[in-house]
Amino acid sequence: MFLSVFDIFKVGVGPSSSHTMGPMVAAGRFLDRLRASPFHAHGLRASLHGSLAFTGVGHATDRATILGLAGLEPGSYDAERAEEVLAAIRATGRIEAPGLGPLQFDPDKDLVFDYGHALPGHANGMRIQATDAQGDVLLSEVYYSVGGGFVLTEAELAESKSDRPAAGPAVPFPFESAHQMLGMAEASGLSVAAMKRANELAFRSAPELDRGLKRIWQVMNDCIERGMATGGTLPGGLHVRRRAKGIREALLAERGLNMTAPHTINDWMSLYAMAVNEENAAGGQVVTAPTNGAAGVVPAVIRYWLDHVPGASPAKLGDFLLTAAAIGGLVKHNASISGAECGCQAEVGSAAAMGAAGLAAVLGGTPAQVENAAEIALEHHLGMTCDPVRGLVQVPCIERNGLGAIKAVSAASLALRGDGEHLVSLDVCIETMRQTGRDMNEKYKETSLGGLAVNVPNC
Numbered sequence: 001m002f003l004s005v006f007d008i009f010k011v012g013v014g015p016s017s018s019h020t021m022g023p024m025v026a027a028g029r030f031l032d033r034l035r036a037s038p039f040h041a042h043g044l045r046a047s048l049h050g051s052l053a054f055t056g057v058g059h060a061t062d063r064a065t066i067l068g069l070a071g072l073e074p075g076s077y078d079a080e081r082a083e084e085v086l087a088a089i090r091a092t093g094r095i096e097a098p099g100l101g102p103l104q105f106d107p108d109k110d111l112v113f114d115y116g117h118a119l120p121g122h123a124n125g126m127r128i129q130a131t132d133a134q135g136d137v138l139l140s141e142v143y144y145s146v147g148g149g150f151v152l153t154e155a156e157l158a159e160s161k162s163d164r165p166a167a168g169p170a171v172p173f174p175f176e177s178a179h180q181m182l183g184m185a186e187a188s189g190l191s192v193a194a195m196k197r198a199n200e201l202a203f204r205s206a207p208e209l210d211r212g213l214k215r216i217w218q219v220m221n222d223c224i225e226r227g228m229a230t231g232g233t234l235p236g237g238l239h240v241r242r243r244a245k246g247i248r249e250a251l252l253a254e255r256g257l258n259m260t261a262p263h264t265i266n267d268w269m270s271l272y273a274m275a276v277n278e279e280n281a282a283g284g285q286v287v288t289a290p291t292n293g294a295a296g297v298v299p300a301v302i303r304y305w306l307d308h309v310p311g312a313s314p315a316k317l318g319d320f321l322l323t324a325a326a327i328g329g330l331v332k333h334n335a336s337i338s339g340a341e342c343g344c345q346a347e348v349g350s351a352a353a354m355g356a357a358g359l360a361a362v363l364g365g366t367p368a369q370v371e372n373a374a375e376i377a378l379e380h381h382l383g384m385t386c387d388p389v390r391g392l393v394q395v396p397c398i399e400r401n402g403l404g405a406i407k408a409v410s411a412a413s414l415a416l417r418g419d420g421e422h423l424v425s426l427d428v429c430i431e432t433m434r435q436t437g438r439d440m441n442e443k444y445k446e447t448s449l450g451g452l453a454v455n456v457p458n459c
Contacts, residue, residue, distance in 0.1 A: 054448060
């Protein structure tokens with residue numbers, strides 16, 4: 001099993017990797033298929049199903065789908081251009097798809113929120129079609145946005161769930177479980193980061209890998225800085241105030257005071273995470289870690305380590321990110337990172353496990369201690385629901401990232417106090433999360449039909 005660090009950490013746009021980035025990617029894939037087909041299309045239409053329908057407006061799924069059909073991509077998203085493209089489509093009723101020419105598309109008629117039964121493969125389903133001049137379907141494809149910006153067609157999803165899925169690419173350390181990871185680490189004498197690096201180098205040069213890792217952190221840190229410098233109110237109608245700027249100013253004013261309590265360090269961790277997720281909620285550029293809804297945890301733990309831990313060195317950033325990506329890949333491969341599939345335990349829980357593992361690694365932890373750190377963090381997020389108020393990635397998501405970062409640091413610290421021996425393994429914890437998500441009521445899996453979403457006034 002191999003998932004690249006650049007699959008787990010993707011530069012994208014808020015507010016949601018599964019509901020914004022995924023549909024945009026799916027639309028782009030449909031354009032590619034249409035360009036390769038012998039048909040000459042006259043128009044396009046799309047329908048959103050399951051969680052994509054119920055929380056689609058709050059997650060900007062409709063906008064993302066339209067922009068994807070117009071050729072925009074998450075990694076190079078330009079907000080100003082996006083607004084111009086949307087205005088032109090609404091004014092003309094046409095999409096100017098690159099390489100395809102103008103295609104008829106009325107956003108009010110040709111994009112449907114289907115609130116009936118979800119499509120059978122996954123809670124995040126969508127169907128995109130190309131039509132001829134009479135409105136007959138020339139080409140149709142079902143896509144599933146399975147979390148973290150990953151998108152699968154109906155056929156690809158069926159293959160991934162089959163008893164004999166397609167073999168992954170050959171890598172030096174093809175661990176599919178934490179047990180295998182620890183066994184390979186013991187046999188090779190390598191750290192988790194070193195094994196992950198060796199796997200990455202099977203596909204790219206060392207300079208390319210290091211440049212990519214550097215860019216991931218640069219985008220993460222830039223997002224923290226923007227979030228800490230920006231005030232005002234978040235879009236969406238809940239009138240949620242951006243708090244990171246005020247918290248930072250208060251913390252800076254308290255520096256050097258003898259009466260500052262030791263637990264104030266938790267406020268710094270929460271600050272970094274909330275800054276990222278306020279940017280995400282505003283539709284800014286973020287890095288999936290492993291999702292947008294949980295994008296603040298890993299950057300917050302890194303920033304805490306760099307700014308507040310004596311001896312921290314940016315030279316170890318690559319080891320942090322590679323270790324975290326290894327854990328995120330295990331969770332995705334064996335369970336899910338999708339809130340619509342397993343609740344927030346799959347998003348903030350996975351992110352906390354990744355952050356804990358990365359921190360334990362750069363603080364000198366053994367592979368066993370790294371695995372233990374990830375397990376502790378994930379175990380204490382088990383059962384967490386995904387119930388965003390008004391379908392927006394704001395309440396409880398923003399503060400939840402702050403608490404996830406605090407748990408990640410605590411988990412790493414506890415693991416480093418031991419020798420790696422513990423009763424519950426990471427593999428058992430991941431499987432428990434999968435089972436819990438399977439049994440969780442659909443109301444609590446990113447539909448905004450239960451929990452805080454129905455008990456907090458939506459205005």
